[in-house]
Amino acid sequence: MGRVYNFSAGPAVLPESVLREAAEEMLDYRGCGMSVMEMSHRSSAFKAIIEEAEADLRDLMGIPDNYKVLFLQGGGSTQFAMVPLNLMRGGFAEYIVSGSWSKKGLPGGEAFRRCPHSGRFFRRQFQLRA
Numbered sequence: 001m002g003r004v005y006n007f008s009a010g011p012a013v014l015p016e017s018v019l020r021e022a023a024e025e026m027l028d029y030r031g032c033g034m035s036v037m038e039m040s041h042r043s044s045a046f047k048a049i050i051e052e053a054e055a056d057l058r059d060l061m062g063i064p065d066n067y068k069v070l071f072l073q074g075g076g077s078t079q080f081a082m083v084p085l086n087l088m089r090g091g092f093a094e095y096i097v098s099g100s101w102s103k104k105g106l107p108g109g110e111a112f113r114r115c116p117h118s119g120r121f122f123r124r125q126f127q128l129r130a
Helices: 016-024 044-061 079-087 100-110
Strands: none
């Protein structure tokens, strides 16, 4: 069977060269004697991976130095809880409910803190609290 291309939500098609490189490094990532999945997130090898990934992302997306880059695990729905847990300051966040995904995300914030919200996003502008 030939290669199958996945265009559904979630994982996407990767170039064959990327898959081959990952396969080659599965047992020994760049000579460190283990795969990335086995190494400590505190190791110098893993720190180099994260630093390179952040630098590449900043370059690709033009992210300035005064912005933080967060690498968080989980899919989109996981972020409904991760965002308020990591970013709420002083127990407050204001949510703009503008569509189906923001409506799904609101209970994640409300589970942790007070979250005033409005569904009138397209009718007026909001001043968001920092």
